[in-house]
Amino acid sequence: MEATSSAPRRLLLVDPCDHCRRILPHLEEAGWTVSSQNLDQALAASYDIGLLRLRGDHLERAEGIKHLISRSGTEWIALIDPLTDTGAGVDEFIGEWFFDAVPLPVDLPRLQGLLGRAFGIARLRGIGNRRGDQNELLGQSRPLRDLRKQLARLGPCEKPVLIVGESGSGKELVARTLHRMSRRVAGPFVSFNCGVLPEVETANLLFGHQGKLASANGGTLFLDAVHELPPGQQERLLSCLRSKTLRHADGEVLSLDVRVLASTREELSDLVEQGTFHPGLCQWLEQNRLQITPLRKRQGDIALLAGYFVDLYSLEAGRRPSHFSEEALAAMVRHRWPGNVRELASRVRRGYALAENGPIEADDLGLQSAPVDGTLLGTLEDYKRRAEYQALCDALAHYSSNLSHAAKVLGVSRPTFYRLLHKHQLL
Template identity: 75%
Template sequence: MVPRLQDVGWLVTSQTLDQAPAATYDLGLLRLRAQHLLHPEAIKQLISQSGTEWIALVAPDCLAVPGLDEFVSEWFFDTLPLPTDLPRLRNLLGRAFGIARLRGIDSHQGNEHELLGQSRPLRELRKQLGRLGPVDKPVLIVGESGTGKELVARTLHRMSRRVAGPFIGFNCGVFAEPETCAVLFGYQGKLESANGGTLFLEAIHELPLVLQKRLLECLRNKVLYHADGGMLPLDIRLLASTSEDLMSCEQRGTFDPGLRQWLEASRLLVTPLRKRQGDIALLATYFAELYSVEAGRRASHFSEEALAAMARHRWPGNVRELASRVRRGYALAGSGTIEPEDLGLQHSAGDGVHLSTLEDYKRRAEYQALCDALAHYSNNLSHAARALGVSRPTFYRLLHKHQLL
């Protein structure tokens, strides 16, 4: 398989499982065997520590192992059974590479794709990134799952004086306390690997309390003490993300007050996609064009019904969910128009809020009309205003009233 992939232009190297964490890849192919499923800790550690999109190549002896589907769905971008044909694999690699580019993994592509959108929350976020990026201080990135917190962290790193240094990420919720302690503070652990660069701790609210205190001590004193008495001077910028309110965690006794205050001195909020209605159509179009380039087909377009369905949907999975639904829609629609059923949104019921007063209904109807217009005319606000039968100044006033611009 490796020579065939090289023949069509991929740069491919082969590693054993224990060698893989030391290398950096945009994409990873992992041959999944039955023993991996029975003892999955090494694979979980590899995937959680890497900035790579992983694809599982499933050996026949794995198919009967209980829990295969759940394990692959949780830890891998996608999966293919072995043996597999090259065209199918190439198509999957293309899609995975597109997601890698969006997440900022592929440093050769620049950052023109980062943080797409023109909504007011996103413009404000870009301003904050411009202020905080060059400043060498810790930053707490707050947002729901799928909003792009890691992409924000990578952007901060790229804008900092540490851009030539390493960017090391770690999900604090993957391992139990002993394994987390070893991965973070041990020899060749995350703190040591991030020296001279940036350490990004995802889901920091899940870091055990005793390790929170040790982390703060290391970063404040700029020294890492190993268990055998060894000492390593540290030069690290800490970026952390959370989907929780750290003050509430502190009040429950699960988060260290000192670390919370240290982190929240600089705080970035990543707005959920449902509050960035004007960006939905733009992002969906970007994904559709991205997948079309990778597949070598002409870009598919969204029907008016599909655009309206996307505007009504609440997007609990945020941008990650949008990318997944557009990928599914593009595959199902083929060369035709993408419809709501292709996106899995034919039964979208909006936000499910039961409004009680006439004023509430009026406000909701006005908001939905603006969302539908933005979804359909995201690149031309004059056309959107004309479609709603209002002047452009009135249209802007309404957008600001509902915080859509």
């Protein structure tokens, strides 16, 4: 395997098996510095690329894996245990969160090649993040335009904001944008995931002398997955927010000047009714609410975002910009995007690496065109509406940079094309 950088390349192997340990000398000979950790210890490790032996019990702790990967800022490869159930749900999970997957026992040349490509893409990913994640709010769909208007309105205010959206839809990105638009922009932006650690550790990390609340003083505290905050800590948090003070066990009292932003993929009001979320904290957080529309409901933005990501990776690699094949564009439009923009970025990174100098194909993205379902699903008008919607999405996927040409291809005037886009909320 050719070295992609003169700098040391650090590989973290999580929950290795005996076979995994036997291949370590070969990886070290190829220039990798390898360390091993279990899943619970991996958050504190330092590395360039992650390698996880994916077992059946890991899927029962999927949130822990998602948190590890999202916080790592790099690429991960899964080693699939032969006993792991590789059903549709597992395939979607791997496609959304991992650069690629290799079955055990490992084909060593294939793994080495994947590690080299993942390392190159991880470097581009880091450069891309420094260029400004706000570009991931690109899009001209009506939901995204409305979101940008809400951000402009809520950014300068001091009240809390609850950001509601599916996994991968960009909730932390929205929170960081709100922080950049606020008077607190020169202060710290502190992020805390509420659902990863046991309750005692959560309390120490959130309310301790050097905890997240204290660290965010003068700035913004982002409570990610606030619906998973242990019930025992919800009332304490509410008390701190209302009193604007943080009381430590030793009697020390710290005055708080913190704006709180929170995210959730659950409806807090439902959790209040179920008795698992504090009603007062729910009311406090819901003073302002931002709803992020999932990517599958703003298909007009898919091609634009995909083009942005692939152009970024091509630019940073010093290569000519890649392009998507017709099949790839159609596959992206038809995919349901359960992982939203994060999944799109991940699949484009993977496709960019695998396509090399040719067009990016659907297979490179890990996507296949969905089979046509012949079951009757509504009236003739329903079919007409769906066909019209799909035609618009296909036109946007192919000609998002030239709407006049898109209208011409569909055989309608430009005003009619815009009217149809607004009708289906694609613009």
